Amino acid sequence: MDYSQFLIMKQEIGLLIVFLLVFLYDTFASKKATGVLPAVTCCLFAIFTALGFIPCMGIENDAFEGMYQTSATVTAIKNILNVGMLIVMIQSIKWANSEFQAIRRGEFYELLLVTLFGMYLMISSRHFLLFVIGLETASLPLAAMVAFNKNRYESHEAAVKYILTACFSSAIFLFGLSLVYGLAGSLYYREIAMMVTGSGFGAMIIVALAFVIGGVGFKLSLVPFHLWTADVYQGAPTNVTSYLSVISKGAAAFAFLVILTQAFGTLYSKAWEWMLYGLIILTITVGNLFAIRQRNMKRFLAFSSISQAGYIMLGVIADNAMGTSALMYYILVYIFSNLAAFGVIGAIENNCDKGDMTDYNGLSKTNPRLAFTMMLAMFSLAGIPPFAGFFSKFFIFTSAINQGSTAIYVLVLIALINTIISLYYYLLVVKAMYINTDGECPVGTFKSACSERLAMWICVAGIIIIGLASPIYDYLLTIG
Amino acid sequence: MFSNILIYFVVIPLLMLAGVALSRNIKQIRAVAVVGSLALTTLSVYLLCSYLALRGNGEAMQFVEKWDWFKPLHIQLAVGVDGISVAMLILSSIILLTGSFASWKIEQPKAFFLWLILLSTGVFGFFISVDLFTMFMFYEVALIPMYLLIGVWGSGNKNYSAMKLTLMLMGGSAFLMLGLIGIYYHSAANPADYTWNILEIVKNGSISKGWQYFLFPMTFVGFGVLGAMFPFHTWSPDGHASAPTAVSMLHAGVLMKLGGYGCFRVAIYLMPEAAHDLAWIFLILTGISVVYGAFSACVQNDLKYINAYSSVSHCGLVLFAILMLNTTAMTGAIMQMLSHGLMTALFFALIGMIYGRTHTRDIRLMGGLMKIMPFLAVCYVIAGMASLGLPGLSGFVAEMTIFVGSFEHADWFHRAFTIVACSSIVTTAVYILRVVGKLLLGPVQDEHHLSLTDATWWERTSTVTLILCVAAIGCFPNFFADLIKFTFSPQIFSVLGMN
Numbered sequence: 001m002d003y004s005q006f007l008i009m010k011q012e013i014g015l016l017i018v019f020l021l022v023f024l025y026d027t028f029a030s031k032k033a034t035g036v037l038p039a040v041t042c043c044l045f046a047i048f049t050a051l052g053f054i055p056c057m058g059i060e061n062d063a064f065e066g067m068y069q070t071s072a073t074v075t076a077i078k079n080i081l082n083v084g085m086l087i088v089m090i091q092s093i094k095w096a097n098s099e100f101q102a103i104r105r106g107e108f109y110e111l112l113l114v115t116l117f118g119m120y121l122m123i124s125s126r127h128f129l130l131f132v133i134g135l136e137t138a139s140l141p142l143a144a145m146v147a148f149n150k151n152r153y154e155s156h157e158a159a160v161k162y163i164l165t166a167c168f169s170s171a172i173f174l175f176g177l178s179l180v181y182g183l184a185g186s187l188y189y190r191e192i193a194m195m196v197t198g199s200g201f202g203a204m205i206i207v208a209l210a211f212v213i214g215g216v217g218f219k220l221s222l223v224p225f226h227l228w229t230a231d232v233y234q235g236a237p238t239n240v241t242s243y244l245s246v247i248s249k250g251a252a253a254f255a256f257l258v259i260l261t262q263a264f265g266t267l268y269s270k271a272w273e274w275m276l277y278g279l280i281i282l283t284i285t286v287g288n289l290f291a292i293r294q295r296n297m298k299r300f301l302a303f304s305s306i307s308q309a310g311y312i313m314l315g316v317i318a319d320n321a322m323g324t325s326a327l328m329y330y331i332l333v334y335i336f337s338n339l340a341a342f343g344v345i346g347a348i349e350n351n352c353d354k355g356d357m358t359d360y361n362g363l364s365k366t367n368p369r370l371a372f373t374m375m376l377a378m379f380s381l382a383g384i385p386p387f388a389g390f391f392s393k394f395f396i397f398t399s400a401i402n403q404g405s406t407a408i409y410v411l412v413l414i415a416l417i418n419t420i421i422s423l424y425y426y427l428l429v430v431k432a433m434y435i436n437t438d439g440e441c442p443v444g445t446f447k448s449a450c451s452e453r454l455a456m457w458i459c460v461a462g463i464i465i466i467g468l469a470s471p472i473y474d475y476l477l478t479i480g
Numbered sequence: 481m482f483s484n485i486l487i488y489f490v491v492i493p494l495l496m497l498a499g500v501a502l503s504r505n506i507k508q509i510r511a512v513a514v515v516g517s518l519a520l521t522t523l524s525v526y527l528l529c530s531y532l533a534l535r536g537n538g539e540a541m542q543f544v545e546k547w548d549w550f551k552p553l554h555i556q557l558a559v560g561v562d563g564i565s566v567a568m569l570i571l572s573s574i575i576l577l578t579g580s581f582a583s584w585k586i587e588q589p590k591a592f593f594l595w596l597i598l599l600s601t602g603v604f605g606f607f608i609s610v611d612l613f614t615m616f617m618f619y620e621v622a623l624i625p626m627y628l629l630i631g632v633w634g635s636g637n638k639n640y641s642a643m644k645l646t647l648m649l650m651g652g653s654a655f656l657m658l659g660l661i662g663i664y665y666h667s668a669a670n671p672a673d674y675t676w677n678i679l680e681i682v683k684n685g686s687i688s689k690g691w692q693y694f695l696f697p698m699t700f701v702g703f704g705v706l707g708a709m710f711p712f713h714t715w716s717p718d719g720h721a722s723a724p725t726a727v728s729m730l731h732a733g734v735l736m737k738l739g740g741y742g743c744f745r746v747a748i749y750l751m752p753e754a755a756h757d758l759a760w761i762f763l764i765l766t767g768i769s770v771v772y773g774a775f776s777a778c779v780q781n782d783l784k785y786i787n788a789y790s791s792v793s794h795c796g797l798v799l800f801a802i803l804m805l806n807t808t809a810m811t812g813a814i815m816q817m818l819s820h821g822l823m824t825a826l827f828f829a830l831i832g833m834i835y836g837r838t839h840t841r842d843i844r845l846m847g848g849l850m851k852i853m854p855f856l857a858v859c860y861v862i863a864g865m866a867s868l869g870l871p872g873l874s875g876f877v878a879e880m881t882i883f884v885g886s887f888e889h890a891d892w893f894h895r896a897f898t899i900v901a902c903s904s905i906v907t908t909a910v911y912i913l914r915v916v917g918k919l920l921l922g923p924v925q926d927e928h929h930l931s932l933t934d935a936t937w938w939e940r941t942s943t944v945t946l947i948l949c950v951a952a953i954g955c956f957p958n959f960f961a962d963l964i965k966f967t968f969s970p971q972i973f974s975v976l977g978m979n
Contacts, residue, residue, distance in 0.1 A: 384624050385617040394613070394657070398553065401661050409658065409694075416654035423650055427627060427643065435631040435639065470550045477552045 005063040008070060011052060011078050012120050018044050019113040026106030034106065038093040038451075041109045045089055049082040058479070066188060067127035072479040074124055077254045077328055084247050084335035085116055087458055091343050092239040093451035094350055100151060108148060111141040112243065119251035126262065128177050128187040131255065135173070135219070138251070139166040142244065146236040158235025165218055165228040173215025179208035180263075189263035197266045206271045209264055213275055216259070219252040220309050223282040230290075233302035238349050241298055242342030245305045250331040253312045257327060260316060268319055276317045277407065281414055283310030288421040297345050297355050300425070301338070304381060307422060308334055311393065314400040314415060317408070322399035325476040326392070332472070333380065333392035336462035340377035343456045344370050347448040354442055362441030363433040370448070371433040373456050378426040380463045383419055388467035393419065395473065484545045485527060486559040486608045489569060492520055493601035500593045509589045510580070513597070517577035520604070524570045528963075531566050535966060540679060541610065549614075554664075558611035558677050563967040564814050567960065568607045568734075568741055571821045574949055575733040576600045579726035581942035582829045585836075586724065592633055595625040596726060603734050612660045612676040612746065616653070619742070622735060623649050623706075626719070626727065634722040645719035649706055656702025656742075662695045663687065663750060681750055692754030700747040700755075700762060707739025707799050708792045709762070710769040717776075720788035725832025728784065732791045733825035737817045740798040744810070748802060759803040760893065766803065767897045769796025774907035778914065783831045783841040786911060787824065790867065793904055794820040800901055801882040804894065807965060809885025812878055814964045819866070819874035819953055826863045826946040830856055833939050837932045843915055848924035853934040857920045859943045864912040866950050869905055874953035879905065881961065 006013070022041050026034060051057075058072035089112065096105035114137065121134025143166060147159030181187055183205055184195035196205060217225040233241045260272055287307030294300035312334070315327030347370060349355055364371040380389035397412050448456075466472055481487060496516035503509045534542045541560035549555045561569070579596070586592045602622025609615040623646065630642035660676075666687045667675050675681060687695065705712040716736075720728050748755040773793030780786045794816065801813035833856055834849065835841050850857040866873035869880075886898040924930060935943070953960055 379624065385620045390617065390620065395553070397657065398661050398664070401658075401665060404665070409662070412661070413654075413658050416658055417651070420647055420651045420654055424643070424647055427646065430628070431631060431639065431643075434628055435642075470555075473550055474552055 008061045008063040009068060009124075010057060011070075011075070012117065012124075014048050014051060015113060015117050015120065018048050019110060019117070022106070022109055022113065026110065035097070035102075037106055038089070038096045038109065042086065042089045042093065045082075045086055045113075049079070049086050052079045052082055062126065064127075066190065067130050068124050069126045070124055073324065073328070076476060076479055077123055077250075077331070078120060080328060080332045080335065081116065081119065081247055081250055083332075084250065084339065085112070085243075087335070087339045087343075087455050088112070088239060088243045088247065090451050090458070091242065091339070091346055091455040094449040095237065095239055095346065098350070101148070104148070108145065111145050115139075115141045115145075115243075116247070119247070119255075122251055122255040123258070125255075126189045126258075128180070128189075128263075131259070132170070132174065132177070134255075135170065138248065139170070139219075142166075142240075142248065145240045145243070146232060148240060149237045152235075154235035155237065156235075158232045161228050161235075162232045169215050169218030169225070172211050172218070176208050176211025176213075176215060179204065179211065183208065189259070192263045193265055196264065205267065209267060209271055210275065212259065212264075213272065213279075216252060216256045217279065220249060220256060220313075221306050222279050222309060222313070223286040223306065226283070226287070226306050229306055230294075230299045230302040233305075234296060234298045238298065238342060238346040241301075242339055242346070245301065245342070246331075246335045246338050249305065249309060249312075250335065253309065253316075253327065253331060257316045257324060261319065261324075265319075273317060273319070276313060277411060280310050280313045280317065280411065283307065283313065284415055284418045288418050288425075291425050292421070294425075295357050297357055297360070297429075300357065300429075301341060301345075304422065304425070305338065307418065308338075308381070310418075311396060311415060314396045314412070317411070318396075318399040318403050320399065320402055322402050322477065323396075325473070325479070326396040326399040328476050329473050330392040330396050332476075333388040333463075333466055336459050336466060337377050337380035337387075337389055340373050340456060340459035340463060341381070343452060343459060344374045344377070347452045347456075348443055350452075351446045351448065352443060357429065357432055359442040360429065360432040361436040361439060363443055365437050366441045366443055366445045370456075373460055374433060375430050376460055376463050378429050382423045382426040384423075386464075386468060388463050388465075391467040391473070481547060484543060484559060485523070485530070486543050486545075486561060488523055489520065489604040489608050490601060492516055492523070493597050493604060496597045497594060497601070500590060500597060503590065506589045509593055510584065513580040513593050514577070516597070517573060517580050520573040521570075521577050524566070524573045527561070528566050528570060531561065531563070532963075535563070540682075544610070544679065546611070546677065553613075554675050555613045556611050556677060557614055558679075559608045560610040560679065561608060563963040563965075564741065564744070565607045567814060567818055567963060568737060569604065571737065571818055572600065572603050572607065572734045574945065575729055575821060575825045578825060578829060578942040578945050579729045581938045582729060582832055583724070583726040584936075584938045586633065586726070588632070592629070592724075595629050596730070599625040599629070599730060599735075603730075603738065606738055607741065610678045612663065612678065614676075615742075615746075616657065616660055619656075619738060620650075620653055622738065623653070626723075626731065626735075629727045630719060630723045633724040633727070635724070636722050637718070638722040641715075641718040641722035645715040648712065648715040652702045652705030652712065654702075655698045659695050659698030659702055660746075662691065662698065663746075666691050666695075678745065678750065687751060689753050692751040693758065696747055696751045696754035696758055697761075699751075700743055703739045703742030703747065704762070704765075704799060705739070707736060707743060708769060708773075708795045709739075709799055710765050710772060710792075710796065713769060713773070713792045713796075716792050717785050717788040720791065720828070721782060721784040725828060725835075728828035728832070729825040732788070732828060733821040736791065736795050737798075737821055740795065740802065740813065740817050743799060744802050744813070748805070752805075755803075756805060759805060763800065763803050763894075763897055766796045766800040767901055769793065770800055770901045770904045771907070774904040774911070777911040778907060781842050781844055783834070783843060783915070783919070784828070786843075786915060787827045787831060790827075790908065790911065791820070791824050793908070794824070794867075797879070797882060797901065797904070800897075801886065804882075804886045804889065806885055806888055808888060809882055811961050811965045812881030812883075812885050815874070815881055815953070815957070815960060816878035818960065819878040819950070822946055822949045822953070823863055823866045823875060826859070826943060826950065827867070829939075829942050829946065830860050830863060833935060833943075834860075838926075838929055843918045844925075846919050846925055846929065847922040848920070849929070850920045851924065852929055852932050855935045855940065856943075859947060860920060861916055862947055862950070864916055866954070868909045868912045872951070872954045874950045877954055877957040877961075881957075
């Protein structure tokens, strides 16, 4: 075996190095020195993130006879996830240093890095075996992270729910895979694609595909595979929730796109266009309708993120280069918007442990900056210009319509009508903060920690700049 | 980029935003708002002069320029104006100016002016854009501040109204977005030439008739919601009634014009064939707006509701006239946009001033204001006269042109609807005179009102400016008609066989 192949996996190796450094530091540093572990991790990861933008990272190459592949697109999505990951890490510093968590802060960051490694594999794999390894590497540590708040009952409940769904969805996925293997005789994406065109497998391959989509659908919390989402989001520590809602979802969405286009691309019009069509409508609509009724901010964002996943899927159904780039752009924008919202929620929770929407009444008076950040996040999620969310929504709709069929016009119209429903509940948050200022303000004035403020500044800058600065989207489109 | 005069219509509001954000007290904020809007007014008058000098050169639009923005998607920052947009820019800057004066004593001035100026950035950006994407972006920028402006500074049932208004208008823009993306994908024969630029789309003329039948209603309804087209007008009365004075002024005066302007610029300009074939559906709807709005205004007791329904009726007339698809009626439509914008801003300013003194808007609880505050009362009468179409003021010119133009159609359908719409003039007289009689002339209902004072200097500035503009349109109609008419160049409407 040619061991130089490992060198192709530059980003994975870099991530492992960061992981090992953090691990060694955590193990061998004196008790006093571990106090700065979160900051050290952030710095290391920031360097790693910056290295990812070196152009030579994006050279197209594959290793292990095509099991693993890297290209400009793959590097770009990994970079996008890195940026999000970095923000999550910065956001978590205060929480990780808090009284209850301090003893395990090393573990938290290590687990974070391991899950990201799993997601890298999911994105880069061109063979289902590698994909499953990535999927499991990403899922299992996450369950531990969901249970991280040892003292809270909800955290444990959420973790149990998460791990059961993860196992269940893996089982479904693997069952689908076994059918695929039986039919195609290979687990390489390219060989499956060849076999599927070559012969008439009839209904069997469609059944297999349905299981595969169902399995990944759990990860992406597409309706009807979404039932775990709200409970897990609510129970998990806020930083883990924010990680789950953006990074985990973004990686799964991109991996899903790769699987559908590369392994099952030939079945587009025959099978998965219509499956996705139904899933998207259900996901967007159900996510939105349930979000309206939520009173807890984290549950509310859980349903909002379900519906956002539906919009992301519009980039998959477009089935063209424009769709791929619009999907990546959407994930990028979604990372910044959602993390801004979670940043505010986390800051308030760390300070006074409040998380209901009514607790946000009058926030604009007591904490004008937090309220402003939250408002920008809500506007961006709702797709209001001139914030980034508007551009990402517009582009993903444009790319979907590029596909051209009448059905897509109907789908986009349904999605657009849903943006109005979503606007309603996003405005409810704005209303609580800015309009319901007459009564008492449950959250008192406080100064959030430096790290939290830094993370929020990055998010706000991202929300404003990413949309207006066209080169970012242009770049994603050239490589898409 | 900065050599083009039009770009300053966005740059100045952005500078104003920065100025207000940096201001430390209310005086500085007022100064920024007044200086900025004066600069915008001067700029728009200067633009008018240079436009008049340039317009004979055979181009459909002047000061046309474009800069690439999202190049792979052919999205540009493209600007350009014709007579209609110049007229709208003047209107917007005047109303922003008078609106700033009308909110002289607003609470939380900083946040208020930030949102108000953001709103006007959207408005100005919309009127200078000729690129569908940027146009749509500015359109939405103009809509969302309304939510907070009404929600925070409004009165009455403000939560409900603000949410209803925002959701209905955004709902309209959902249809609009689909329509615009659809237009993009049919803007040229070859995918490499797809464009969002209105002028190029007209030149390419490649939207097939079948697609026009789909895209025309999408865009027309999308903009029509903002133009208060029946049955999508219900946001208007509630929204206007709850909004603070300056917001009502800007919203009724300018924002509703975005609807009419968009219907013309996008729906009809780009898809004339479908407009020709489908106009009858929307003529019925807008005809209902005109009559229904006028009748509803007759039975309201809240001053703002009266004026809001009257706006539904008058803005309905704008869309009604646009759909007549001939030069006379369309000129009338744009005149009506100008006239209604100024007149309704004047109304809302006066209502705000009266409400600020009496703390009620119910006409049954007020009376004899002519004795108590003669200046405001006289202004109110002038506004009322303009609204019911007294010659010498703007309303007469606009409505006259519209009805003459509409009657040019020889078929019974158009003529019958013109006659029905004409009846709104009578109804308008009924509700205007009812208010004037009860509010201004009758006996004083509440003796506390006797101690009230008349207008302050900033209120006088605001109202007198508006009255002068209303009178200017009324006295020099030819100038404005010429400005607008010149725009309907033959190349656009040759498809319709329009005269």
